[in-house]
Amino acid sequence: MTNILTFREAKWPGTYKLVVACLVCSLSSxxxxxxxxxxKQKISIKAPIKAYSFNLxxxxxxxxxxxxxxxxxxxxxxxxxxxxxxxxxxxxxxxxxxxxxxxxxxxxxxxxxxxxxxxxxxxxxxxxxxxxxxxxxxxxxxxxxxxxxxxxxxxxxxxxxxxxxxxxxxxxxxxxxxxxxxxxxxxxxxxxxxxxxxxxxxxxxxxxxxxxxxxxxxxxxxxxxxxxxxxxxxxxxxxxxxxxxxxxxxxxxxxxxxxxxxxxxxxxxxxxxxxxxxxxxxxxxxxxxxxxxxxxxxxxxxxxxxxxxxxxxxxxxxxxxxxxxxxxxxxxxxxxxxxxxxxxxxxxxxxxxxxxxxxxxxxxxxxxxxxxxxxxxxxxxxxxxxxxxxxxxxxxxxxxxxxxxxxxxxxxxxxxxxxxxxxxxxxxxxxxxxxxxxxIYYHDDKGIYVNLFIPSEVNWADKGVKITQETNYPEEETTRLTIQTKETVRMPIYLRYPAWATAGATINVNGKALKIAQQPGSYIIIDRTWKDGDRVEIKYPMSLRLVATPDNPKVAAIAYGPVLLAGEMGKENMKGTAPFHDPEDPYQYYGYDYAIPASVSHTINTQGKKITDWLKPVAGKPLTFETTNTTEGKVVEMEPYYKVHRQRYVVYWDLN
The missing domain is CATH 1.50.10 (Glycosyltransferase)
Structure with a gap:
């Protein structure tokens, strides 16, 4: 949200200066x-639609x-x-x-x-x-x-x-x-x-x-x-x-x-x-x-x-x-x-x-x-x-x-x-x-898309089908679907095959392995007649990868499967901890001084080696890795960025 008190320069080409503020649209509806x-919708859709979202x-x-x-x-x-x-x-x-x-x-x-x-x-x-x-x-x-x-x-x-x-x-x-x-x-x-x-x-x-x-x-x-x-x-x-x-x-x-x-x-x-x-x-x-x-x-x-x-x-x-x-x-x-x-x-x-x-x-x-x-x-x-x-x-x-x-x-x-x-x-x-x-789920006239791997249930009343998804993803690579239906039903299930899953995939239907012809970045289609209690087990092995900036391949973030990793840098000299707020200055976040200590390391000596040579998993801690290849030789632990709260972190690294 643009700071109305300090920022008055944003303008469309050829226009006078205007105060602009932020947007937070609510697509609502x-x-x-x-x-x-x-x-509740009275106007018919004019655009061709290939997938419909389920009602929330x-x-x-x-x-x-x-x-x-x-x-x-x-x-x-x-x-x-x-x-x-x-x-x-x-x-x-x-x-x-x-x-x-x-x-x-x-x-x-x-x-x-x-x-x-x-x-x-x-x-x-x-x-x-x-x-x-x-x-x-x-x-x-x-x-x-x-x-x-x-x-x-x-x-x-x-x-x-x-x-x-x-x-x-x-x-x-x-x-x-x-x-x-x-x-x-x-x-x-x-x-x-x-x-x-x-x-x-x-x-x-x-x-x-x-x-x-x-x-x-x-x-x-x-x-x-x-x-x-x-x-x-x-x-x-x-x-x-x-x-x-x-x-x-x-x-x-x-x-x-x-x-x-x-x-x-x-x-x-x-x-x-x-x-x-x-x-x-x-x-x-x-x-x-x-x-x-x-x-x-x-x-x-x-x-x-x-x-x-x-x-x-x-x-x-x-x-x-x-x-x-x-x-x-x-x-x-x-x-x-x-x-x-x-x-x-x-x-x-x-x-x-x-x-x-x-x-x-x-x-x-x-x-x-x-x-x-x-x-x-x-x-x-x-x-x-x-x-x-x-x-x-x-x-x-x-x-x-x-x-x-x-x-x-x-x-x-x-x-x-x-x-x-x-x-x-x-x-x-x-x-x-x-x-x-x-x-998480969408559908067309025939079947269901499974787009996200989140523990959940979806009830498709029109088909008389309920699907339960069980998983600890992303802390595990496997997700399990259980079909519930009073009568057998012929329907395709479209399983998202993530683009990051370059190590392949394993699909079992009722314990029997399914041959997979599709490539990452597409959908694996299981089209069959389903009966009550049928189970599908999906496994997408995760691997480490660099996510380089478009303008500089020597500056990169690190991901493991779908998860972005952040290096944990401790709490030294943190001026504000959660919940942070300065009641005297509601716009404190602009130009906020993070007072970053010189000891914070954000350079890794890769020496041209594979990422698995210098970043190792930490035993007993899912989605957590460790490196000693910083320029200072410090041990840095990395875990999912979404988990790193109330401490300093590094997401993008300079690579030597």
Whole structure:
């Protein structure tokens, strides 16, 4: 998220300076897009689809680190009092703010980016609505639905009291007027996008009709506000970050079939950002990354609902460009929230790399693209970013989350606080850690894709089939599938064969080995008649590999199978430990001094030898390796990056 207080230089070519802020789009309505069949969607899909996502309610994660993260995030969501979450909304409407406790104290306002002096206030409640509805869909726990219902009811009260033709926010409508007038303001449409998306999710996942009613009234206000504007005025307005407003209105259109909602989505088409991408031009250098990414999520939705081929071209070209030229080994992108010169990864190993919201949105875009083609490369990236960036965003001790994931050798993660941060990446984290079940399985008309190896169950009611997946992956190389069905069923199972699995694969069906003709980077297809109790055992042997930067082969990260490794560098001179926060400076993460000791080693003497010659497994410690080949001769232990918390680390190494 761009620092409004210190960064005012980002601009589109040929435009005046504008304050830009971050994006944290909530694709919300995962159940509304082409990747998921939904009885709530009224508009038919115009794009050809090869794979459909299961509804989130049909997948249950049963154990493991993803389940643990999801549970911690759920506890955080439930711990935030409605009175505090609604305080800024009620203040904006001039309403009485309910007393708490002894009825003599006003509710304590939330801090950080939700403070009453922050122009972005109100963005978190949209993410929280999405997080609650996603948790409800993922677990069936009624506490999440009830909490979401109470927030929706409170928002309905505020909208009624405001009485501004449907307008609803925690800040005055003048912020939108300032945006339209092209004067300095911190991303009011971005903030509204979160609210639109959260309300759609509450309707989609939790069946809350009032949420849809509130949202349609908000859309009516937006139509009246924007319809009088000239094309030139709209394009000036869109220079400021607007999150995924195009995506939000496309999703609303899918639910309501109201052509006014389609028109609203199309009004948020930003020519300066999107036309170059439609023409195959990489215009990303120096652009604020998470301002751009959600626009492409909206473009993907446009293609699905209208068949707009230009939108498909832009989304596909953008994804390929970002993955090839702008992505670090853990799946994240950007330095100080901005794209840089293509491929120059080795020059941007700083303490401000890889805003987590960027990866949250890249995964949304990836889901769309996978459904169009069922290409394994999209599932490979999804696994890379999910395990190595998103999973590691959350501190397993406190449950708090990171904004950046520093690639600077010797840096360490900085964490949020329960109620005094509310950065954009806190908001997207409420969603990311609540919807892990969304991309484990997909299906076509015939069979099931198994894309991720996470302990879980999927229920395909239309086929009368339930599949249980048991594994300790990635700490083990084997995953086991058990088929449950009342009647025999003929169906293919498409097993993802990861591109990293160059050592081959072993597949057994009911104990009998299966001959494998496919190559890594594809799908192994088992097409047979299944009966209740059939078992499939899949083994993908893992091996060590270097992940060199595109611009310098002598600078590389190290991976083992799907897992990125980080060298553990201890806690010497760490100025902040989790949960980290400076209440006097909510933007401390920019230019933060990690005070890296000179003793931190990030050079390895490979002497031209194979990686297995200088990096050895540690007995009894899964996914842990050790080397003494540092220039200082120090013993360095490496373990999965997602596990390295509350200490310094090295991800990228200089190789001699």
């Amino acid at each position: 995962q159940a509304q897009y082409a990747g998921q069949a939904s009885d 309610q049909d997948v249950r994660i049963t154990k493991g680190p993803f389940k643990e993260n999801m549970d911690r995030e759920g506890q955080w969501l439930l711990s935030l009092p409605v009175e505090r979450l609604m305080h800024s909304f009620r203040v904006n409407a001039g309403m009485n703010t309910p007393k708490t406790g002894s009825l003599t104290k006003m509710p304590k306002p939330l801090g950080g980016w939700e403070g009453l002096d922050m122009e972005l206030r109100g963005h978190s409640i949209g993410h929280i609505l999405s997080g609650l509805s996603l948790q409800y869909a993922s677990t069936g726990n009624e506490a999440f639905r009830k909490k979401g219902d109470s927030l929706v009811a409170a928002l309905g009260d505020v909208q009624k009291v405001l009485n501004q033709e449907g307008y609803l926010s925690a800040y005055p409508q003048q912020y939108i007027d300032r945006n339209i007038a092209a004067t300095s303001v911190w991303a009011p449409w971005y903030t509204l996008h979160k609210l639109f998306a959260g309300l759609t999710d509450m309707y989609t996942y939790a069946g809350n009709q009032q949420a849809l009613d509130i949202e349609t009234r908000m859309a009516s206000w937006a139509a009246k506000k924007l319809s009088p504007l000239s094309p030139e005025q709209l394009q000036k307005m869109l220079r400021n970050e607007f999150g995924g407003m195009n995506d939000a209105f496309f999703n609303l259109y899918a639910v309501t079939a109201n052509p006014d909602h389609l028109k609203l989505a199309q009004l948020f088409y930003h020519k300066a950002a999107l036309e170059p991408l439609e023409n195959g031009k990489d215009n990303l250098n120096k652009l604020h990354a998470n301002t751009v990414i959600p626009k492409l999520v909206g473009e993907a939705r446009d293609y699905e609902l209208t068949g707009n081929e230009k939108a498909k071209t832009a989304a596909t070209f953008f994804w390929n460009t970002v993955i090839r030229d702008h992505t670090y080994a853990h799946g994240g992108n950007s330095d100080k929230e901005h794209f840089f010169e293509p491929g120059k990864i080795s020059e941007h190993l700083t303490g401000n790399t890889s805003e987590t919201c960027n990866t949250y949105n890249m995964l949304k875009l990836t889901r769309h693209l996978f459904t169009w083609s069922a290409d394994e490369k999209y599932a490979d990236y999804y696994e890379q970013a999910l395990y190595n960036h998103i999973l590691g965003q959350q501190d397993p001790v406190s449950g708090m989350v990171c904004y950046f994931t520093p690639m600077k050798p010797g840096a360490y993660r900085l964490y949020s606080t329960p109620d005094q941060s509310f950065w954009c990446c806190v908001g997207s984290g409420f969603e990311s850690h609540s919807k892990y079940g969304e991309s």
